[in-house]
Amino acid sequence: MSEYVVELKNVTKRFPGVIALKNMSIQIRPGEIHGLIGENGAGKSTLIKVLTGVYIPEEGEIYVSGERKHFRNPVQARAAGIACVYQELNIVPQLPVVDNIFIGRALKKPSGLLDYKTMHEQARKALAELGHEEIDTHIQCGKLGIGLQQMVEIAKAVSLDAKLIIMDEPTSSLGKQEVEQLMKTVRRLKEKGIAILFVSHKLEELFELCERVTVMRDGAHILTDDVANMTRDKLIQAMVGRTLDNLFPKVFGTKGECFLKVEHLKEAGVLHDVSFEAYGGQILGVAGLVGAGRTETMRAIFGADPLDSGKICVKGREVHIRQPKDAIREGIAFLTEDRKGQGLVLSQAVQTNMILASMRLFKNGPFLKHRQIRGNSEERVHALRIKTPTIDEVVAQLSGGNQQKVVIGKWINTEADIYIFDEPTRGIDVGAKIEVYNVMNDLVRQGKCVIMVSSEMPEILAMSDRVLVMRGGRVMAVIDRDSPHFNQEDIMKAAWGGSLQ
Amino acid sequence: MTNAQGKKKTGLRDILMKLGPALALILMFAVFTIVMPGKFLRVGNLMNVLKQASINCMIGAGMLLCLITAGIDLSVGYNCTLACCLIGVLMNAGVTSPFILIPAALLISTFAGFVNGTLLTRLELPHPFVSTLGMKNILWGVSLLITSSTSIGLYNKGIDSTLALGSETLFSFGLPVSFLVVLVVYAIFHVFLNHTALGRQIYCVGGNAEAARLSGIRSKNVLTAVYTISGLMCGIAGVILAGRVASANPNTGGTYDTDAIAACIIGGASFSGGKGTIWGTLIGALLIAMIRNGLNLMGASNDVQYIVIGAVIILSVTIDVLRSKIEAKARKMAAAE
Numbered sequence: 001m002s003e004y005v006v007e008l009k010n011v012t013k014r015f016p017g018v019i020a021l022k023n024m025s026i027q028i029r030p031g032e033i034h035g036l037i038g039e040n041g042a043g044k045s046t047l048i049k050v051l052t053g054v055y056i057p058e059e060g061e062i063y064v065s066g067e068r069k070h071f072r073n074p075v076q077a078r079a080a081g082i083a084c085v086y087q088e089l090n091i092v093p094q095l096p097v098v099d100n101i102f103i104g105r106a107l108k109k110p111s112g113l114l115d116y117k118t119m120h121e122q123a124r125k126a127l128a129e130l131g132h133e134e135i136d137t138h139i140q141c142g143k144l145g146i147g148l149q150q151m152v153e154i155a156k157a158v159s160l161d162a163k164l165i166i167m168d169e170p171t172s173s174l175g176k177q178e179v180e181q182l183m184k185t186v187r188r189l190k191e192k193g194i195a196i197l198f199v200s201h202k203l204e205e206l207f208e209l210c211e212r213v214t215v216m217r218d219g220a221h222i223l224t225d226d227v228a229n230m231t232r233d234k235l236i237q238a239m240v241g242r243t244l245d246n247l248f249p250k251v252f253g254t255k256g257e258c259f260l261k262v263e264h265l266k267e268a269g270v271l272h273d274v275s276f277e278a279y280g281g282q283i284l285g286v287a288g289l290v291g292a293g294r295t296e297t298m299r300a301i302f303g304a305d306p307l308d309s310g311k312i313c314v315k316g317r318e319v320h321i322r323q324p325k326d327a328i329r330e331g332i333a334f335l336t337e338d339r340k341g342q343g344l345v346l347s348q349a350v351q352t353n354m355i356l357a358s359m360r361l362f363k364n365g366p367f368l369k370h371r372q373i374r375g376n377s378e379e380r381v382h383a384l385r386i387k388t389p390t391i392d393e394v395v396a397q398l399s400g401g402n403q404q405k406v407v408i409g410k411w412i413n414t415e416a417d418i419y420i421f422d423e424p425t426r427g428i429d430v431g432a433k434i435e436v437y438n439v440m441n442d443l444v445r446q447g448k449c450v451i452m453v454s455s456e457m458p459e460i461l462a463m464s465d466r467v468l469v470m471r472g473g474r475v476m477a478v479i480d481r482d483s484p485h486f487n488q489e490d491i492m493k494a495a496w497g498g499s500l501q
Numbered sequence: 502m503t504n505a506q507g508k509k510k511t512g513l514r515d516i517l518m519k520l521g522p523a524l525a526l527i528l529m530f531a532v533f534t535i536v537m538p539g540k541f542l543r544v545g546n547l548m549n550v551l552k553q554a555s556i557n558c559m560i561g562a563g564m565l566l567c568l569i570t571a572g573i574d575l576s577v578g579y580n581c582t583l584a585c586c587l588i589g590v591l592m593n594a595g596v597t598s599p600f601i602l603i604p605a606a607l608l609i610s611t612f613a614g615f616v617n618g619t620l621l622t623r624l625e626l627p628h629p630f631v632s633t634l635g636m637k638n639i640l641w642g643v644s645l646l647i648t649s650s651t652s653i654g655l656y657n658k659g660i661d662s663t664l665a666l667g668s669e670t671l672f673s674f675g676l677p678v679s680f681l682v683v684l685v686v687y688a689i690f691h692v693f694l695n696h697t698a699l700g701r702q703i704y705c706v707g708g709n710a711e712a713a714r715l716s717g718i719r720s721k722n723v724l725t726a727v728y729t730i731s732g733l734m735c736g737i738a739g740v741i742l743a744g745r746v747a748s749a750n751p752n753t754g755g756t757y758d759t760d761a762i763a764a765c766i767i768g769g770a771s772f773s774g775g776k777g778t779i780w781g782t783l784i785g786a787l788l789i790a791m792i793r794n795g796l797n798l799m800g801a802s803n804d805v806q807y808i809v810i811g812a813v814i815i816l817s818v819t820i821d822v823l824r825s826k827i828e829a830k831a832r833k834m835a836a837a838e
Binding site: 367 | 696697698699701702704705712715719775776
């Protein structure tokens with residue numbers, strides 16, 4: 001019997017253009033909670049997919065309880081006792097709990113018909129082991145909250161007699177109470193002798209829950225150690241491979257005139273009387289909880305959604321924006337939160353995406369000026385340090401950070417004065433984040449106006465000259481950087497509906 | 502060193518892949534030449550193939566635009582028929598000038614296309630399948646109505662100058678005028694798709710309509726333009742049809758839609774939008790016409806032709822899927838070096 005329940009030895013996995021795993025090894029002991037961290041693109045997802053048989057590695061070995069395994073598909077990995085609860089749950093919301101737990105391996109009676117009686121029994125037992133006997137196995141999964149749906153997934157893994165359960169960012173969509181529930185469940189599983197590989201971006205959860213931790217960077221193993229020997233700084237340093245003196249390179253510009261003034265914006269059920277001003281040479285941070293109406297406000301200003309009433313002035317002149325085209329003409333750029341769905345045409349080349357919002361500037365009558373477009377794209381790719389083989393590469397082939405930089409290039413090409421960035425650093429790694437901040441700094445230095453919607457409090461505090469706090473489609477507060485209220489507590493207070501003195 | 506070699510190798514393979522449909526065309530050509538010595542490979546017969554391909558080429562060009570936007574135009578066949586019937590009806594009413602007949606035919610087809618686009622974008626019908634399928638039936642009905650469901654003979658009725666587009670040939674070897682027009686139109690399409698803003702916007706709207714809209718492209722106008730152009734191409738095809746068969750029959754055109762779709766798909770377009778070239782469509786249309794012609798010469802009946810064409814469509818899409826897989830693998834190998 002091996003010391004490890006699952007062991008991965010010197011595994012290498014390649015993809016077009018990248019090596020996703022380089023000589024990666026990891027050992028997981030029975031019944032331990034093992035943390036796995038790394039930046040986006042460090043290879044965590046690939047590692048998970050190798051463990052669960054989704055990807056077949058080119059080199060390296062996988063051992064389960066000391067026995068060499070060759071997973072050819074997910075079914076074999078599952079049979080060997082490795083289960084995974086993905087960030088995006090694999091739940092069919094229209095089906096009852098019991099069917100979700102037994103999906104793909106329904107029990108049958110000798111007659112060939114389904115044996116629901118036994119299935120309900122076993123499903124109830126699996127849920128009870130997690131401390132969730134209250135879940136009715138007849139109820140449709142879609143009617144349960146996300147936290148309970150996750151429990152159903154875990155119950156599925158338990159009923160499969162999993163030896164190792166991989167949890168990929170399991171807390172990312174959970175509320176505080178649900179996170180506590182999950183942690184309790186994870187500890188219960190540990191007591192039963194099930195090992196957990198806990199993949200998370202949240203260091204505090206790792207410190208609270210895990211015994212050992214493995215750090216990955218660029219597809220390779222960096223370190224594995226007891227959590228007790230680790231500090232926050234040590235982990236971050238291991239993840240990014242350098243000491244980050246300054247995660248937020250804030251540069252102060254000179255406050256210019258009022259570039260954007262909106263008054264009494266109303267959209268039935270979404271925005272209730274939103275008014276604010278944004279100035280040139282400044283970053284206006286927009287903070288608030290999810291659903292506070294921040295994105296909706298920006299979409300309305302940009303003409304992406306229709307407004308019921310309200311006034312928008314650009315540089316002191318009232319403008320009428322009915323569609324995004326009008327907003328672009330008025331010098332407004334809008335980097336959307338969802339870059340793949342709304343920012344890029346993934347099937348098209350980098351250079352085509354670069355001019356997507358500014359074709360009018362690259363036209364001669366109806367004809368495109370190809371030489372100028374190529375020159376411009378080369379320049380942007382160089383200036384924004386976009387990693388792409390050529391400007392003819394299809395955008396879908398680029399990494400998230402580089403895709404985001406293509407979107408930024410697209411908007412810089414419109415020569416706008418007002419740049420609305422909605423969650424500009426979401427889902428990109430630390431290095432790319434800093435480059436995005438530097439782009440914002442450049443814009444501010446040129447006297448442009450930047451509006452940054454963000455859910456990351458450190459980002460808001462570090463980069464904003466002023467902060468607009470929203471809640472429920474209303475402006476709760478506007479706080480200047482030199483105000484005594486410019487701190488996390490007061491901003492959160494406003495975002496939760498409290499008043500500031 | 503190894504890198505440069507690898508690049509060269511994938512480059513060659515890439516070119517071979519892109520030429521896949523053309524190779525199929527050449528292969529088919531060779532097979533027919535060998536199987537039917539002295540019958541297939543005659544200038545007169547080859548010119549016949551070009552003549553037969555012309556209508557599909559025209560309709561296919563419009564269909565290609567629809568497919569690039571991830572849409573489809575099912576009304577093309579009867580739109581073409583309507584243009585042809587209108588010529589017949591106007592002729593019966595005493596109109597003989599080609600300067601009235603041709604513009605009238607183009608206008609009515611273009612208008613039908615415009616309505617297709619408008620229904621899709623302004624009424625926000627869920628998919629062009631709906632609006633164009635409805636339009637297909639409407640146009641057929643209108644054709645039946647205006648012709649009183651009878652075929653109108655067009656030959657020797659004083660409108661031969663209008664029919665010239667579909668019937669005349671040039672030079673001693675008899676190059677069909679219609680195919681010459683196809684080449685001109687295709688050259689215009691090539692420039693349009695690759696070198697104009699609207700052309701690139703069609704690809705962008707097809708790839709991601711919402712991203713295009715949020716980048717200031719008026720996706721609805723682009724789509725309306727696409728279906729309007731598809732209508733115009735049906736009008737041109739209708740004029741050619743009138744000349745080719747020298748009659749206006751409201752019941753022709755039933756298979757033109759599938760033929761056009763097949764030409765585009767064989768030529769590399771995809772139902773999921775965002776890709777396809779005009780030259781690929783040309784090769785696709787020529788391939789279909791050649792298969793029809795070759796099977797005809799071999800004495801195969803209509804039914805066999807349909808079966809073969811159907812198999813060719815399925816085969817070409819299968820090859821396309823394999824091609825993408827091989828390309829992905831080639832990239833992986835390149836990365837591994």
